[in-house]
Amino acid sequence: MGWTWLLEFGKKEHGENIHERQGFSVMTAVLRMSPMPATFLGSALRGTFFFAFGLWWSVRYPLKYLRRKGDAEGQPGRGRTEVFEGAVKAFFALVGILVEQFVPTGPHLHLYSPKTHSWTDLTHWHYSTIYLFFLLSGITDVVSHSPLKLPSGLDQLSLSLALLVEGLLFCFRDYSDAVLDQHLHSLLAVAIFAGALCALLEVFLRDHIILETFRTSSFLLQGSWLWQIGFVLSPPWGGPGWDQSDSSNLLFLTMCFCWHYMGALAVVAANAAASRCCNESCQLKFGDIDVELDCGLCLHRGKKSSSGALLPESSSDDK
Template structure:
């Protein structure tokens, strides 16, 4: 990583992805279909439901991070200096990571627009992005202090856990546990990235940790355990808050919303009617479902 900016931008992206995936799964299991049915009484978001929101979000964040890494504080669009020596190695490794996730964003946009029904390929590109990130970070530790190395090793472990869970989803698309494990591991990856940036570059204070003190290494291993527990609490709070909000607005029967749509999840979810419809509402709902199937 090139500095605090790189750690902060990466951490924010992974945490945003985790929050988005949580929102997506809660909508898919709780929220009614939002579309162009003439009797839809909740939302009129015909355009939004067709947008590959996740792909656009990922592509925007990755390109912003890549460009930001290259221009933050000084211009770095060079691989070699006048003597042919590789320069800005940390910056270029980080930009390569951004490029890997940009490919995932492009794949997500593609399967949401031109190649519908090929959602599994988006997961393949996500696994590829995690593999690129983990490989780069594995060779990112030469000549660093003990604390710096240990904190980055923990990050590498979380990256490969994300890769493992994503590969599991590719082979077991109907499994309900693996997506939540991926969401959990991705959130920790982001929060720990922010933690690394704050410890190594201390942007909020002038205090610097002794990076060769073994007590500090032990202390931050405990902090990582707190990150793991905090991620579980944050995800549970998100789920409860989303469900309460959706019920408050009367969205209490299940059908996935296409704007947050995941083809694999849709096949594994069952439409469970939890409210009593009037004849007109039931007919409007059936018309909306049949129209979506024709599309």
Template structure:
């Protein structure tokens, strides 16, 4: 969608998912001790098995497709009566959402009825990022140099997400790779907003000169600032989540330590320090 909303919707989607991932990582490290502990109560076990993340991704994908198709005129038309292509931008965005929806669907299946499918989650995540990058790489044909440069920065962030998601196929427990994926997913989201603001809603009210070399150079600097701010935001969210969990969120929840798949010791996190 060639509008501010068309960039704000996917931007919001990636921001929300990245924030969810960093909170989930904080919970995994602070409460579950990187998988060495698991909840004892049935309620917590059900919440662990519930495909919350997958549902969030599917909802975002469906919402994005609905918004794209509702905006286009005529709705859901690929070729008009004259044999000409219609809504090329909208169909491209819908293709991106479709693959992320597929990723969410695979995660849902793996978390519910077919656990063996879970091993393919990272592969479908990498596929979704690769399709997104492919679509946006060819998204700016015939546009101004500034528009092309803005989207090239987006493609760079997508490429890093793809590499990290692909790395998780072979190293699913590597926290550093996961953090890189989370960071650049967040950068994608904030950059979508930045792109939409520059092209469609500049704060000054004046459209940026698409041929001005200084605008292009400062766009590069802005992108590096997005990375730095993203690192700071994720750090604050991560530390805040761990602090809340340790101070008040998990003191009454019982967990058990596991060793080679067997329960060995029932503990109460932060609830018993008498030993």
């Protein structure tokens, strides 16, 4: 089971007693009690991060497009959502760095071990580097929409850079003889580089609904595929993963990757259709509101406008 593996692996950490470290006793207990392998949990949490952002964008961007199409007036509160997104991104990236570094089996900011004359837990440093660039992207999002007035497009450039670094690290990761593992992450790199390309194009083509939609679908694909990787390599119910030497698994997983993208497109289309129906039924101009629809306010405005239409118009004879 996954919890026994975690205990045995944690005991090997340079002869140190991990249970005496202050601040991580609760985390150690959680890892002990967890019936799921740590590899699956890590992949699932990273997948949830990307899928949540993709799901949020699949609602936000159609509403923003409808708002911009229906209201050509200035929108002074436009940057609030970007600041919120950047803060959330930076927060979760920082949490990811701390978790990767300070879990009981983590490197605790030690990159090289003078005792063994070797690198220390490069897998944790691998993910810490990815989180570091997403932390930079989140900070850039916040600062770009602050009174500092940074150049337009810098937020998308930092997102593109974070995705490029993520894809680069996955491409040159040491997979040894794990052919299936390498194939899974090669397919993941396709989704990563697709999102990076979209973000890079958005540096020059701001508020382009097609690019925003494609980037949204790539994040949904990356999130769901990270979950798939967890189920294939380290099933949550324990036991060995899929057979690395079976070539038919490669073909099936390639088809499965295409099905994942079809599902991502279905999510984007469904949320876009729901946004359009909601917009048409409420007939509400969003103003500086990006996502929230106050249907009660909509009904109130509808009644007010209908009652106003029944009032007699003033004529010139009354003057």
